[in-house]
Amino acid sequence: MKLLKKKLAWAEQEQEELKRNLEELEKRRREGWVKKEMLLDRVFAEELGEVEAADLSLDVPMREA
16 A cells, blocks of 8 residues: 555656646747747748738737727
């Protein structure tokens, strides 16, 4: 029984560590995706011009306050 309790504690500890790793990897993936999108927007703006690039963009326009 003691061995099973130790294994359970180890498994729970391992689960927490894996969750933290997953959260960090997801954060890095999102950051990379945003950077690539920004670069792509800049390439479109340079190649096509601002107006045509804005027409292709899937971004939701920001409201002016």
